[in-house]
Amino acid sequence: MRPRRHDPRGMTEAFYFETPEQAYDYLEARGYTVTKLNNWLPPKNIATPSKKDLVAALYLGHEADYGGIVVLARCPFCGGRADPMSPIGVECEDCGGNAPDVGTWQRRAP
Numbered sequence: 001m002r003p004r005r006h007d008p009r010g011m012t013e014a015f016y017f018e019t020p021e022q023a024y025d026y027l028e029a030r031g032y033t034v035t036k037l038n039n040w041l042p043p044k045n046i047a048t049p050s051k052k053d054l055v056a057a058l059y060l061g062h063e064a065d066y067g068g069i070v071v072l073a074r075c076p077f078c079g080g081r082a083d084p085m086s087p088i089g090v091e092c093e094d095c096g097g098n099a100p101d102v103g104t105w106q107r108r109a110p
Contacts (some may be wrong), residue, residue: 014057020064023056032069033085035102040066041084076108 017023020037030044030053040057042049049057049069060066072082072090080094082105091098099105 002010013108017059020060023059024064024066026056027053027060030052034066035051035070036050036068037103039102040069042069042100044085070102070106073108 001105005107017026031045032040032053032082033043035041046053049071052086053069056076057066057069061068071082072084074080075092075097077097078095080091080092080097082090083093084090084102084105086098088098089100097108102104
């Protein structure tokens, strides 16, 4: 592992990956899936990505041309949580509002 580096903003990042493969494997082990546009979708059990998740995604963005972690918008109709793995695309777990893909869901308005 690389030694800890001090962040100029006063934070110390403790998690580093030696290779892009390690970061990729870490995110996959946590349950993240890769979208068609090479962004990462978190699994249902992760409401907010951890700092280590964000560092892994950032590392892959710089080293392997992957995008960041997609934080799905709340449902524009009821404020519920979205399920990006629904068979019909992205679907609200509460009211059933849906969109054919993540990009459309993120731009959706009631």
